[in-house]
Amino acid sequence: MRLFDSPDAKTTLKLAETKTFKSAVAVLHYLQEKNYRLIMRTLYLFNFVTLDGFFDGRNGDLSWHNVDDEFHEFAIDQLNETDMILFGRITYQMMAAYWPKETSMKVDPIVAGKMNSLPKIVFSRTLEKVEWNNTLLIKENAAAEVSKLKEQSGKDIAILGSSNLAVSLMKLNQIDELRIMINPVALGSGVPLFEGGNNRIRLKLLRSRTFKSGNVLVCYTPTTG
Numbered sequence: 001m002r003l004f005d006s007p008d009a010k011t012t013l014k015l016a017e018t019k020t021f022k023s024a025v026a027v028l029h030y031l032q033e034k035n036y037r038l039i040m041r042t043l044y045l046f047n048f049v050t051l052d053g054f055f056d057g058r059n060g061d062l063s064w065h066n067v068d069d070e071f072h073e074f075a076i077d078q079l080n081e082t083d084m085i086l087f088g089r090i091t092y093q094m095m096a097a098y099w100p101k102e103t104s105m106k107v108d109p110i111v112a113g114k115m116n117s118l119p120k121i122v123f124s125r126t127l128e129k130v131e132w133n134n135t136l137l138i139k140e141n142a143a144a145e146v147s148k149l150k151e152q153s154g155k156d157i158a159i160l161g162s163s164n165l166a167v168s169l170m171k172l173n174q175i176d177e178l179r180i181m182i183n184p185v186a187l188g189s190g191v192p193l194f195e196g197g198n199n200r201i202r203l204k205l206l207r208s209r210t211f212k213s214g215n216v217l218v219c220y221t222p223t224t225g
Contacts, residue, residue, distance in 0.1 A: 040150040043086075044177040045159045045166045046078065047193060051182060054190030055163055060094075061190075066183040068213050072111065078179075079114045083155040086146070089124035091161030096132040121145070123165055143172050150174070167197045170222070177206065177221050184214035 048065050049055050057064060087095065098104055099115040120135040123142040130137045138145050146169060149157055159166050159175070169175050180193070203220035210216050 041152065041154055042156045042176045043146065043150055043159070043169075043174060044156060044179050045175055046179045046181070047161060047163070047166075048181045048183055049193050050185050050187050050190070052186040052188065053192055054187050055161070055193040056191035057187050058190060064183060064185045064187065066185070066213050066215050068211075070211050070213065071181075071215065072108065074211075074217075076110050076114070078158075079111065079118070081156050082158045083118065084149065084157045085115075085118055085120045086157060086159045086162065086165065087120065087122045088162035088165035089122060089127055090164075092120075092122040092124070092127075092130070092132075092135075095160070096130070096135070100132060121149075143169065143174060146174050163191065163193060163195060167194055170194070170197065170201060171199060173222060175222065177219060178203065179217065179219050182216045182218065 047055050048062075050057075050064065056062070095115065099112050105112045116133050118134065120132065121138055122130055122135060123138050123145075125139050127137055127139075142165065146157075159169070166175060202223050204223045206219040206221055208216065208218045
């Protein structure tokens, strides 16, 4: 959600209301002069990962995902705070092949309903069209598009799966939070969570949660400190 933060927010906003501005840009410039900081929507990455660091098994095997009723409650709560989902091509195709199915709606109706109804964007240079409900295809300038989305008012924006997209945005410091669900399993081989990342990124632990299933959720934010 878009908010403004300053040492004397109420006074400055009242003063701004007495002025006439020619454009929204002029309003932002005025607020910046008054030392306001624009707080944009949170863009977070959520991913399952094995104890040895893989988010995808051999040949796309995800049978190791450790889910139960407690996880489903968590997933619903997380989606309730989210109003847009971003995907890369591979994860999009997997999700689009699963959630619209009648069987998915029967097995997990609440999550399926949210996944099908929420606005979604897939970033891909190779896809020609998208058919999943409420999905927009963007072929170029992913970073610029993400910046625009974060400046809009609204709830959190999620990246689900989509490791390649996440790595590219992390290099540009566009991801605000990493929500990593560590599963109690080691695969020995697979696709590393941040494959392709070539820069060291320091992280600050925001919170953690242990699930009865043995899963551990760790939430980090990148830091320059």
